[in-house]
Amino acid sequence: MMLSILKTFGLGLLCTILSPLILLVLALYFVYTLLVVAIMYIINIFKYFKGTSILEELEEEKKARLILKGEEEYQAKLREAYLNNITVNPYIPQNSNQEEENSLSNINGGEDND
Amino acid sequence: MINLIKLTENDKRILIAVFLIVIIIFLLIGLLANIIRRIMARQGKAVDTYMYDMVKAKVITTPHQFRKIGRIKNFQYLYKKIRLPLILLTISFIICLVRFIVTKDYFFATYFTNEKGIGALFYQWDWQNAEKASILGIPTHIPMNWPEVINIPHFEVNFSAIMAYISFLPLLVGVILYLKHLLGFISRSIQTIKLSKTVFQKDLTNNKGTL
Numbered sequence: 001m002m003l004s005i006l007k008t009f010g011l012g013l014l015c016t017i018l019s020p021l022i023l024l025v026l027a028l029y030f031v032y033t034l035l036v037v038a039i040m041y042i043i044n045i046f047k048y049f050k051g052t053s054i055l056e057e058l059e060e061e062k063k064a065r066l067i068l069k070g071e072e073e074y075q076a077k078l079r080e081a082y083l084n085n086i087t088v089n090p091y092i093p094q095n096s097n098q099e100e101e102n103s104l105s106n107i108n109g110g111e112d113n114d
Numbered sequence: 115m116i117n118l119i120k121l122t123e124n125d126k127r128i129l130i131a132v133f134l135i136v137i138i139i140f141l142l143i144g145l146l147a148n149i150i151r152r153i154m155a156r157q158g159k160a161v162d163t164y165m166y167d168m169v170k171a172k173v174i175t176t177p178h179q180f181r182k183i184g185r186i187k188n189f190q191y192l193y194k195k196i197r198l199p200l201i202l203l204t205i206s207f208i209i210c211l212v213r214f215i216v217t218k219d220y221f222f223a224t225y226f227t228n229e230k231g232i233g234a235l236f237y238q239w240d241w242q243n244a245e246k247a248s249i250l251g252i253p254t255h256i257p258m259n260w261p262e263v264i265n266i267p268h269f270e271v272n273f274s275a276i277m278a279y280i281s282f283l284p285l286l287v288g289v290i291l292y293l294k295h296l297l298g299f300i301s302r303s304i305q306t307i308k309l310s311k312t313v314f315q316k317d318l319t320n321n322k323g324t325l
Contacts (some may be wrong), residue, residue: 009137012144029296033192037200040193055190060183064171069172 132256150297157298158305160191169313177310184306188299197294202288209281215276218273228265230274232282238265238291 015022043056057065115191123127168174174183215218217230225231228238244261247254269279 009140009143010144012140012142015143015147016140026293026296029300030292033196033296033299036189037193037196040189044193055194058183058186059169060173064173065169067171067173068167072160075228098150 121250124247128247128249128256132144142298145249153294154297154301158301160298161188161305161309164191165309175266180310180313181306183309185303188302191302192295195298196292197293199288199295202284203292204287205305209277210285213274213277216277219274224274224294225278227321229270230272231278232275234265234270234275235267236265237263237267237280241263249301303323 040054047054161184165174165184168183169180174180210225218232222280226233228234239261240263241257241261244257245259247256247258269275
């Protein structure tokens with residue numbers, strides 16, 4: 001109890017001593033974020049006319065979503081096969097969704113080309 | 115025994131009071147800093163949420179990539195969150211601008227005065243004319259008694275003051291929200307750097323004999 005009060009007091013003292021520096025950092029970040037948000041706003045206006053948005057998913061996020069979805073489906077199929085006593089080779093993905101598979105292979109192919 | 119400093123009862127009382135006030139102020143600042151630290155830690159957790167899938171799917175494989183994507187996502191997050199405070203600040207700024215143009219009073223300090231600004235909304239004490247204490251006969255700036263109240267919250271009815279009242283609420287809420295999101299932005303930046311160092315770290319020390 002006493003130790004925590006002392007710690008809080010010490011923190012208060014430290015914050016008071018460092019307050020000019022903290023205020024300076026906050027002020028700099030304030031200006032920086034204001035500038036960045038203004039630039040992002042202008043970019044977003046251009047993107048709006050192109051039918052996209054600055055807030056849309058990144059390429060990496062799309063890739064991750066597809067990969068995780070594929071894995072989930074494969075796991076579900078394995079579980080289903082196990083419950084129905086069907087032997088499935090775990091080393092060959094049994095993905096029936098051809099479209100999904102194609103998009104995944106395209107992504108992987110695209111990565112190789114890079 | 116020779117007394118170099120002879121404190122009267124009154125001096126002792128003043129010194130104890132000042133000492134207690136200083137301790138309480140530092141404690142309050144420390145508590146506030148603790149609260150801010152907790153808020154920042156909670157806001158930093160957002161990085162884990164938006165980066166988790168990309169790391170799990172092994173789309174991101176290096177610390178450099180992590181920091182790069184983390185920075186972009188942080189800006190996207192900030193842009194999404196900061197729209198409300200910016201709208202509030204813009205509304206407040208427009209009202210202030212109208213006030214300045216109509217009254218032709220471009221001196222910003224009038225925004226805080228009692229007659230034309232928001233000053234009338236707050237309690238005000240006459241600290242300047244309060245009786246000051248003296249220690250060892252030396253006059254100090256420490257007030258002896260609680261000073262007199264010179265302003266009780268009330269509304270002034272004139273265009274300049276009314277416009278100041280209207281603009282004050284969005285300004286206050288906007289600044290508080292902006293500061294909150296600013297701290298969130300800083301804490302997410304720190305968390306991104308921290309995670310980029312630890313997420314891809316391979317630890318052999320705790321895996322002795324298990325490999």
